[in-house]
Amino acid sequence: MRTSFNGSSSDPRAVAYARATINLASRDVRIEDVPCRNLEDVLGGFGRSFQILAERTITHAFTPDNPLIVNTGVLTASNVMTGLRTYFSAYSPLKVSNKGLPAAMWSAGSCKFGPKLKWTGLDEVILEGRAEVPVYLVIRHSEQGPQIAFEPADDLLGLTCHEKIMWLRDRYADAHFAVIGPAGEHYEDCYIASVALSTENQLRSGDDKCRWAGRGGMGAVMGYKRLLAIVAQAPDRIAKLKPEIRDINKAASTGPGSRKFREKDKGGLGGTWSNYEPLEKFHFVPQNNFRPAGDGKPELMFRDHVQPEFVVKAESCFRCGINCHKNVYEKNADGTRGAFLAKFDYEPVNLLSTNLGIHDPRKAATLISMVDRLGMDNISLGTTISYVMDYNERHPDAPILNGATFGDFDKARELVEGAATGRFPKVGRGVKRLSESLGETGYAMHCKGLEFPAYQPDTNPGYPWAIAGGHMSMATYMALALEGNTSLDYWAKLITERGLYFVRDDLLGLCKFAGITGDHVVEGLKHESGFEMTPAELLAAVRRAFVRALWLERKQGYDRSDYTLPSEVFDRPNPNLGVPPFVTREFFSQLSDRVWAVFDREIDEMAKA
């Protein structure tokens, strides 16, 4: 990001960012400084990429015209802690309107790939077209500016994400990597393919510890483009830490905002895995395709229950003091740490164990590790497999695929492998398409084509307005457990006045787990880039970016029929939930009217502008 102040340090038009546009078919490369048009351009992430996507007319995700935009946030590679995010944006094969048009989507991942990309001299890479043969890209820093090379990827074909990264590590020093796995290579049959990002821990230890841009099939778009990996090679360019930034980082790593994700002996609550306990108080932990039974079985996956059998070590992304990674290792006979098994977060643990009727941490670790190695989004895959199992339980005389039912680990494992390798395309293409092909959509747990994360839809009528995955782009998923408020007024305001701002960090390059305050963001930006704005201006930019995403959905054919919940939420209320059902058709219809009364007006104003 280059800033040239023309009398004002708060004018977005005085800022330019460095972009490489790379045509994978012709191998043309254009590197340029691009002037920012508005504050969203300055902030970056999806705030910028969605403006680029909005200029395209795309009717199918797998076309050369669909760009894959790899970019960063304004604070990526800064000294602000967790400034590590890389964003992958494109029209998604998975998130589609009922009219069949692909929606714009982004997915974010942490660790050092983003900073390395920035240190090559680029803020953004737009990947156009489609390579004729499988390739990987090498983006290098040089004194003359970023250098870009195309390399044949024959040796990478068929390797897992981790194997690809290890192969590249052995050939490129001082570099980090973004790769796809076998799932991305089978993009036609696996729309849920993700992008894996290498980590410092992984490169050092040799353990399979990637971070993920998981949601929305960005790995499938990369696979379609026959781009198997991106290498970002540059020396670290870490500036001297300013006292103001040190204070911000101290607040982030020791303050209340990150307590949830820190270890208990570091004043924390133990990470997202510990969501099991508060959710189970209300019987809100998904079981057997989002149908909690109230039978106490989720307790079998509580961390306190699992931990004695293993060693759980809290580890971190590059220069992050939160240590949110809860990595599970074998425990040797003498109690020491053995082989790495898997990283346990609430989403993958739940969706690949409890929600499949599997209550064994070792089996959960096996499935999580498989999904990671093969390069898929564990949320989309887990939720699709739970649908398969549910369908087969309902149709014992006419099961689909391999006949998997709840609790059948071996068949779950078979579905995981088959989704990635093209054997089970009905799984790999996600639950929307699968359920529509079977004519049983009522218990297909998705909204707008994106499978639900591990929060009950009957507790979250805000799901339909999430723009890039049900929980990380609309902060309503925990509201019922937090406040127990089921009034229309509460939910309409929550969605339109608070929940949408959860995407703030998806522009900035920061991790939501740091819980950095608005004042600290503004201060960090001022000290790291020289750009000045107020917290109110920041929030206004975030809101515009969110509304632009809704406008883009409308452009791709989304209408009221897309913004709904699985019909069984309305028609088959679950008596086992710890609160009386409140998401009735009437409630949801009135809520929709209230929400759209706000958003429609803002979308219309944006469209006019």
Added chain:
Amino acid sequence: MPLIRFTNLFAERIGGVNSVDVRATTVESALRALTDRHPNLTTLVWAKDGALNPVMVLFLNDRQLGVAEIGTSVGPGDEIDIVSALEGG
């Protein structure tokens, strides 16, 4: 006066403020003072029966408090953190 610190979940309801000084002698009275001053926070802090919201967790000077310790004495310079036990990822 003790200082109550909280996350963006709270701050977004009260104009972006992430900490508040209150006059109080116990953790509980500090939280009552907080919600008296900012009624918008009441349903986050307190359950309908008047007890602490079961999803919330308290820390006093970096030490996690049990539910029964809400009556712990506090004084000037003490820091109380109230955080949600439920966040995604």
